[in-house]
Amino acid sequence: MPIVSSVSRLLGAFLFAIVMTPAFAGWDETPEVAWKGYLSDCQGFQQVVNNVQNGVMTTRQAMNRVDSLNHTLYVHRDHLAQANLASPEYARCENVIAQAFEIRNKEEEVLVAELQQQYFKDQAEHQESPEYKRARALGFSDVGGLGKLKELAEDSETDGEDYLKTLMITVDWGCGRHFRAVQYVKPYVIYTAHPDEGNCAIYKGVAVLGGEMVERGDTIDQEAVFQYVGWKKLEGPDGFPIDIRVVKVLK
Structure with a gap:
């Protein structure tokens, strides 16, 4: 198939995926279990921030790790008790999570730009290919x-x-x-x-x-x-x- 078509769909699929809220099937859990899971996620987000700041993890790796942690974070948040939501520990974790997402979102912009650049590069190369020129000469798109x-x-x-x-x-x-x-x-x-x-x-x-x-x-x-x-x-x-x-x- 045309190279441009496949690259275009790849870019479109990625852009669709990154703007969608994770739609994973939720599961029932007690507030106690949810709180433990949330704190575990929080620790994971904190590790991402620390690793990027220490140069142990690239921002591209951080983006992928944040996306992975975000899958369970949404579920645990939905099952937290009101006392947990009002706690200082929850506020601290939300601040850490925000820092991790700031790193992730900046890298996302870089990745989207790279994909767009690759798309236009592939498009130009495809339109210069003998196969494409022959198709156009025969009246095809x-x-x-x-x-x-x-x-x-x-x-x-x-x-x-x-x-x-x-x-x-x-x-x-x-x-x-x-x-x-x-x-x-x-x-x-x-x-x-x-x-x-x-x-x-x-x-x-x-x-x-x-x-x-x-x-x-x-x-x-x-x-x-x-x-x-x-x-x-x-x-x-x-x-x-x-x-x-x-x-x-x-x-």
Whole structure:
């Protein structure tokens, strides 16, 4: 799939994750147990602050550690007794936690900037690639991998079928190169990956229209350029009808 698409989703997923309050399933615990857990978390936050100040821990490591501690902190807070919330120890811990989060949030800004910079770098490199330039020259918006048709359709921000029709499809190195001819259903050749190929054999199959005649077991033409057509109901290798995505070879 396009490098830019995968990097963009990585950035989007990270940005979504960091703005969400931890939504972990809570559990019932007594105020006494919650207080002990809270104080344990507090000690962990204090250790983070001390380690960063002493140079024992990087701010990136601190960010990850704070996120980990924050998972249980929310649960313990919800079960504290009012007497605990009014105690000097709680006030001290909240101050320590705030210090730890200040370190974490500053590092988060650095990380987001790094991800954005990498995104734009990858975007520029992708748009300078021969594959992308060829796709644009043929009138497509981008280039995608044959073995990734399912993922490309699911990951697209637009309607999956419409999105696939905008792409120049090539045989990707990951799964597409494992495709073998399994049946000829005039005028389609059905290709799929062998079960031994693991994940590449799961929901991986395509019917090719307009290609050269091949023998059973032949690999798909790795030099060909395909255009996405859509879904078609064909007779499968076992004789039963199957719904399969169809691509046509660009002449």
